[in-house]
Amino acid sequence: MKIRFILNGETKVIDVEADRRVIDVIREDLGLTGTKEACGRGECGSCTILVDGSPKLSCLMLAAQLEGREIITIEGIKKDSDMHPIQEAFIKHGAVQCGFCTPGMVLVSFDLLKRNKKPSRDEIREAISGNLCRCTGYQKIVDAIEAAAKREL
């Protein structure tokens, strides 16, 4: 079936099979491999994307359900060719190790900072509670998000 949606500000019209998931379309059909698949069953948050502004898991969404929606992936948050301040803060604070959870972490932080300009550490923890990281121990990720909120990069 044909679906039309907006991906990172660009209108896309593509043909998809019913059983394709959003992550398959993003990674394979459209070649944006920033979005990662890890557990594939909604336990890790690696595949998080923003659908109409709110974080959702692209491994548990059918491509057909993208019709008419606006989605943002990790590739879509940079400004011009610069990194987004959250991404800079992640690098500066050592919040990236293997990097597999990073796209999801950055996108949920992006959503948090849009809703809440000055989140507390507890609010940050709540926001990233659906995203698992096996490397950093989370402290550095919380530091990075806190710094991005305060713009202390």
Place this chain on the structure above:
Amino acid sequence: MRLPSFNYLEPITLTDALNLMEEYHGRAQPLAGGTELLPRMKLGLTHPTYLMSLKEIHELKGIKSNKNELYIGGMTSLREIFLSTLLQQKFLAISEAAGSVAAPPLRNMGTIAGNLCQDTRCFFYNQSYFWRRGLKPCFKAGGNVCYAVPGSKKCFSVYQGDLAPALIAFNAKVRIEKKGSSRIIPIEELFSGKGEKPIVIADDELLTQVIVPIPEGIYGSSYRKFRLRNALDYPLVSAAAFLAIDSEKKVKSVKVVLGAAGPAPVIVKEAEDILKGKKVEESAINEIAEAAYKRAQMVDNLGLPASYRKKMVRVFTKRAIENAFNSIK
């Protein structure tokens, strides 16, 4: 993990959806948030021929209320229920239950109807096709053995929904519709009590609305959930409590409901006899916790040993009642 193949249906009105349910004679599987159904499909636990997305049916979304009742559309997201000020003020346990489900992205996706109608779970069933291939099918998979309780004659899978105990504590009802008719039943009647087929809803029916009566007078409520991680996990034990008192602080009505304590939510019926007409005191709370402990049916088929989870029933029942009492304003 890929999905098995299926055909996709996407009605945009409830009437269309109910027509499709009838037309496909129960072979159209309703898809709400997808956070439970799609992982089950990936594991090969269910193989729907037709998947019918309800996401575009706007009449099934949203929270409304009048003087006597609160109406929550079946496709309302758990996030919306968690953040609703009306629910936080008047139905705290329901808001707490919605806010305790999984994690923020999953709450953006998951719906109240999907949460209520979720299937029961068991370590010996919710496994990959590869894992299960070496064993004969268990009761839950249509066979006649149980690996959790060898030699047993029935399925011991556990209902781990968060919303149902909180809604039952508020005497909530659900509207179930099919083409040309609609019925309203108390939520507890949605559950069969059988692990093999825990939800009593016909193949051509949809759960379209949750109706919660607004209690009168002074009351409080609470939902407490025991799990290993503070996010993502299903409850290993949970307890919801509703407590209404009169001007002398004597209990007018009380309802305590357990989650993850059997194949259906468990109502601790003794609570009313123990507390009604009395003040809320520790001895009475302990007595209800003891009754809850006796009612909980647990076997070794979830994240922690059954004996430990059963002991936690006492602890979380007490916490739910105490929190409900403390939330009374």
